[in-house]
Amino acid sequence: MSAHDLDEFLILNVDDTDAALYAKSKILTRVGFKVISVSSGTEALQKAKELLPDLILLDTKLPDINGFDVCRQLKADPVTQFISILQTSASFITSGDKITALDGGADNYLCEPIEPEELISNIKALIRLSLAERELSEINRKKDAFLATLAHELRNPLGPIRNSLKLMETLENLTPKHHQLLNIISRQTNQMVRLVDDLLDVSRISLGKILLQPSNLEVDEFINAAIESSTYLIQDRGHQLDVNIMSKGLYVHGDKVRLVQVVSNLLNNAAKFTSRDGLISLSVVQENDFVIIKVTDNGIGLSKQNLATIFDLFVQHGRVEDRVHEGLGIGLSLVKNLIELHGGEIYVDSPGLGLGSTFLIKLKLIDAPIVDGKTTTDIINAVTLNKILVIDDNVDAANTLVDLLSLFGHEVQTAYTGKEGLELAKSFQPQLIFLDIGLPDMLGYEAARLLRKDDKNKGCVLIALTGYGTDNDKQLAINAGFDFHLTKPLNLGKIKFLNLGF
Incomplete structure (x- = not known):
């Protein structure tokens, strides 16, 4: 790190002793660091949140909150937990003190007096480590974004393949060989779906993004x-x-x-x-x-x-x-x-x-729940859902789903943009809408909110059908007014409760 590089990094210097505060700040500014100094734990917590410094040089003996507790609070706060903390002390110098500091989240611990060169070397090392962690975090973020996009792009063609298979199974005069080949295609398609889902699950678990629905x-x-x-x-x-x-x-x-x-x-x-x-x-x-x-x-x-x-x-x-x-x-x-x-x-x-x-x-194990005889899902009542609207910019996916639904006696219409879908919903007044999220002119979430604003659509069952399937995606769909969120390719078994005839 050159002196020119160091002026890009902000250090929060925390010490209640004026002489020590001044000396450390002088050492750090002389080599090029930007330094902000405070003299209490309360100020340290406030400035850390406000400024998000690259590193906090934290003394343990402070007038209001001891440095160990300040460190624990900083590391427990999602906003400040990634800030590197170098704790120092002239009073707490035993091995037990060092262990307490490191267990509390400190990235390193130095006993005073500290030579200027040692202080600067430790700070530089922690900043290098922090930069490496940030770079790795950014790589992981890009990887997860890539996997989400990859899954979406892979799921899109799998939808029409599944729908076409269902349609082909209804054709007359199929030979045993035809059925054998259709079964092979179906099994391999399902395997592809499982592989895509497994890849995404690994990414979600590594980032703590899987939310159970127990x-x-x-x-x-x-x-x-x-x-x-x-x-x-x-x-x-x-x-x-x-x-x-x-x-x-x-x-x-x-x-x-x-x-x-x-x-x-x-x-x-x-x-x-x-x-x-x-x-x-x-x-x-x-x-x-x-x-x-x-x-x-x-x-x-x-x-x-x-x-x-x-x-x-x-x-x-x-x-x-x-x-x-x-x-x-x-x-x-x-x-x-x-x-x-x-x-x-x-x-x-x-x-x-x-x-x-x-x-x-x-x-x-838990105790057996008390059964009251009621069903757990009451969203779909005894309504015949025979007017269905499919809104999806993937023409193959939309058309094959329309053909499949029509085969079971439903009156189905399709739209390939959000605007077209909104206009068609007004005139057609469907009882069920399959709505893609990634439309070319607007997000499906926006389309869902606009549909829900129209009193005519308030009783309509709204299903998000999309290649994006994270827990956050599902919550966004529910918040926008969807009744259900399904990932592509559509698994007909998951919508049997709709009584569509599958």
């Missing part, structure tokens, strides 16, 4: 859904699946979609890494206040060395003779993170290579 959930419910999801792969590999649910009527507080994903990933993993005609077992049992879910296979197994890294991102260990590597090596990492988000634990064990593996999930 409810009181019967264990059987997500176990059976996971089995159904994994059945094709297990049967395709010729495996036998033994299911032993030894405890019934167990409930957990969890996100059904995510817990299905967890158990399904474990079953799929067992199926992929077990040679054909293998044995997979799934058991559910209560142990005290916990439910224990085990997935065991007689597959390729794991060495002791591989046991330690099996949940790491992008890791795949071993292969079976009749299969090449497939997948991204992120399924088990996702499983571990999702279980931890539920407050649970996951373990893996294997007697060794060629001897199979066992994955064990441990989740806290």
Whole structure:
């Protein structure tokens, strides 16, 4: 760092001793740093929020709040937690004091008296580290933006492919070969969707952006859904699946979609890494206040060395003779993170290579909820939704969805821009609208707000259909007036509750 570079960095100097405050400021300004000086903890907290300095030079002995507490407060505040803090002290000089400071969030700790060269070198080192962290953060931000865009662009063509498949399945005179080919295309499309979703989930988890949508959930419910999801792969590999649910009527507080994903990933993993005609077992049992879910296979197994890294991102260990590597090596990492988000634990064990593996999930049980006989979703009443409007600038996606809905007897119209959709809604007065978010002339959120302002549309069911599927995207949709948020490609199974005839 040259002197010219240093004048770009602001340092907040905090010390209640005038002489020390002056001396440190003089040393720092002489080499080129910009320095602001304060003499109390309260001032330090205020100026840190106001100025967001690159580094805080923080004395421990202050008149109002001690430096240890100031540091803890700064690091606990999302606004200031990324500011580097160098704590100094002439009074607290034991190893215990240093540990207290570092445990409280300080990036380094120096005991006074401090040589000017040592002070400057430490500050420069912390600033270099801070710059590297910011650069890495920016790279991660760009990566996440790229993944979100990639997922959106990949999902867009998958929608019309899925819709076209559904339409082709209704054609007459299809031969068994035709059905076989359609099934292959359908399976591979679903695999593509899963890969895209897994990529996005890894990014969201690493940034803490996954928000669970928990409810009181019967264990059987997500176990059976996971089995159904994994059945094709297990049967395709010729495996036998033994299911032993030894405890019934167990409930957990969890996100059904995510817990299905967890158990399904474990079953799929067992199926992929077990040679054909293998044995997979799934058991559910209560142990005290916990439910224990085990997935065991007689597959390729794991060495002791591989046991330690099996949940790491992008890791795949071993292969079976009749299969090449497939997948991204992120399924088990996702499983571990999702279980931890539920407050649970996951373990893996294997007697060794060629001897199979066992994955064990441990989740806290809750009391069985009181059933009042009412349904959990009441948004859709006994209304026949036969007038439907599709608004999407992807012509193929819009037209294939229109064809599919028309096939089931609905009166459907389509628009390719937000303005066209708003005008058509006034004249057509649909009971259900599928609305894309990324329209060429306006965002779908804006279109939704305008639709809701018209009293004629207040009873209309509004569904966001988009390639963007983060929790934030879903919340933005609900805030804009949508009833539901669905990611492309449209999974018809997710809208069965609409009674559209699928």
